[in-house]
Amino acid sequence: MKVSEALEIVHGADSRARPFHVVLACSFTPLHLQTFVAAHLQRRLLDRKVTLATGLYGDLLGVLRKVRTMQADAIAVVLEWADLDPRLGYRNLGGWGPAEEPDILQQAERGITEMRRAVEQAAQGAPVAISLPTLRLPPAFHTAAWQAGSTEASLTAAVSQFAADLAKLPRTFLVNREQLDAASPPDARFDLKSELFAGLPYSIAHASALGEAVAHLIAPPAPKKGIITDLDDTFWSGIVGEVGSNGVSWDLNSHAQIHGLYQQVLRALADQGVLVAIASKNDPAVVDRALERADVIVPRDKLFPIEVHWHAKSGSVGRVLKAWNVAADSVVFVDDSPMELEEVKQAHPGIECLRFPGQDYKSAEAFLRRLRDLFGRPHLSEEDALRRDSLRHAKQFTEELEDASDDFLRQINSVVTVERAAAAADPRSRELVNKTNQFNLNARRYEEAEWDLAARREGAFVWSLAYQDKFGPLGKIAVIGGQCQNGCLAIDVWVMSCRAFARRIEHQCLSLLFEQPGVEEIAFCFRATERNGPLQEFLTGILGEPPTPGARLRREDFLRRCPPLFHRFQSRET
């Protein structure tokens, strides 16, 4: 990105949009880096107006220490070697050479300790995106460039350990050095003239690449939820209908390792909670036998649903989307046939279609990496792992629900666990609020800092609900929150996972609220959206009329309209 392009993006943003405040902490003159971070972020946050605050020149630690008093939706920290010891930069003449090396190393280690503490503290206020030194060490050491000396190696090791420690911290996200190396060649990063005259050590190209890397961490794309894969010449090598279940392969000896690696990625994705389904034009009995082979890397129970028949794949994909209850734009479809990809793409325009690369080894590596990028998640939660099983249970539940009635709901042993005190601090609560569309009171999305602020309002509460029944646990499936004022609860957050529909959990949420002492009325900060039809339908039933912003529900009306509830309760107060 050019400076002029970045400025156009920054100045072109809608000044009336809700602000997104970023604090950029670095000890050099931020200059273009500031512009590029703002521009790359603005491109990702189209409905927000990105504002960027920086601290005093040379005072990175000072900025981090006071950042909790600043308004920040996110913090970007950009470190360079000179932040660990000024002698590792070019603007100080503190000395290079063997006599200085031990002291430089000691000072750098002290600097890292201080920095780690400051980042940890800052991350309590807002998420931190951090870049560790991206420039080469200066020629300060006794070895020639082609030999890594002990001081250089020790400095690099100390920073690597720092990186490992930071990566474990909650709300702290580290720029991936390898990815940055690919985007910004190391030799083209440093600009000595700019460093000496302007105080910015980066070339314009590197400032842009680094700004983009930081923006990517602050506003990452939403990870895809599921992958639907073809079988023949994709999941395995060979046409199973022709060579039989023992004739298909995915191993090194058969020169089919690409397919084994693909299965390995699918297995890893399934283990992190990604939904994996099959869409294949084949004889179901033959496929059954192949999937039963002991050496299949993705066990059959991790594949759901399995659509194997001779009909169009677009139909298979449609049924998979329905079973998963997700939109096409959350899903990736992989096939080796361009014709099949096109047929699916036309029927489901939002879906991401990837062609399996076959024996094109150069494309194959990029393909495997692309899959990791599409599904990568900053952190994993227990609920992610539960998702596939709960969908399978949901299908069984829905099938039995066809005759559903009070009798059915009474005998499924449903248990609702309510978490009160710790719900707001649980990252899964905000995640659920931010990704739920269909049963969502107003579709408001929260940055971490906004979420924390809302939860700390006087009289505010946030509860989360987990659910299980005889079909299995669904995990945390609902979040409700608001503020209590003079006997009226104003609800401004209410979401429920679509996996939990038809169990009267939404009724139970309201029932729980009316059980609070003195609550006679609930007001809903409702906003109609294109996708919250299920929520609107529920509110219409319980209010007796279509909901409007600020709609109110009195206790007696709720009790009159609420159907019988059969859940058993557990309460978690810690």
Next chain:
Amino acid sequence: MNPIHARLIHCFSLVFPALPPEQIRAATPRNVAAWDSVAAISLVNVIEEEFNTQIDFEDMAELNSFDAIANYLTERVPAGD
């Protein structure tokens, strides 16, 4: 309008978006509060991109008005570039 002036006005409007277009041709660091040392470097970079040229930091001190920059560019940028 002189084509260099037109392109230079665009550069100024990017770096100083609050500056009304009619005031750009009279702009100097004295009458544009936002024209500080950081903005000066941004302006130089934007001009370098626009005119595909390199401006020495040493020359920046003299580039202290719209007219001074326009004259500098007229001397160095080939016509039609």
